[in-house]
Amino acid sequence: MFASNDVFRMASALAAHAAARQTAISQNMANADTPGYRAMDARPFSDTIREAPALALRRTRPAHLGEPAALHRVRLEETVRPGDASPNGNSVSLEREMLNAAETKHSHDLALTVYRSGLTLLRSSLGRG
Template structure:
């Protein structure tokens, strides 16, 4: 039973580690987008989030009361995640500084969350094996 619990913790730690590496790579790419905001013909790039490995469940919402919103998967209201916000400039540059800076700030916040969870997980593992406090 201890192996199963440790294995699950190991999978979580590996997922957090993968997520932190992704955020580091994405931050570099977003910084390049900002740096090239005035470069003629430059198109911004972004990284696709790492997929959840087979056999690992993601976080899902549970409808605990019939009065709660349904789990249809549809989002109410406007979904602006894929909306094109601005046109390409006359010199062919498609970087929108406001959007890029929002992505940078969100990415940094998400990285800090993953790093905090990773640190807490390590602390819990140390306590579990008797090396902590």
Template structure:
């Protein structure tokens, strides 16, 4: 029953993306001292969900202009200079990413939990 609801599919996709992004961040942290290593990240949730899920609807033609429509699962590249050995990993930035990932994962769980509570209430079943 839950797999047919678009909202639970979106929450599932959010949780899966959070897990995948945490793996990429962990790889970045593990390679923080590797010479020449370039920081990696995943595309935004909107891009990945649009590619694999229900497409977002535009309210007007200019609505979604300017968004980078990449389909890559991992984006390699660095923002900023980096270390003299060519490594672009910033441990501070990676730690900030982990906080964002945790918030995304918690949001996905909250959406799923609230959806299931609403369905239970509508069926007349309390916890």
């Protein structure tokens, strides 16, 4: 019933983006001492949404194309800034990764809050408040 609701799809996409970003951050932190390792990060969620032009499409028949996978596809890219690399070629900054992890937790919490609020609204509309 609520799978086609844009609010739930957006919250789900934000949660998937936060999970993928947290995975990249944890891999960066695990490889903080690996020579030559290049830090990776997910592109901003706003860029992911802009690349999904089919958000407004509806699937009314089984033969129609389904929901675009672009919403749940997260692209990772190198986050090397000039002067960041250590002498062994590693570009991981643990301080930056900790800040990114806190920002990612906030994004995940936001997605859960939006999802929870949507469920509360649906329950209220059904009289099950």
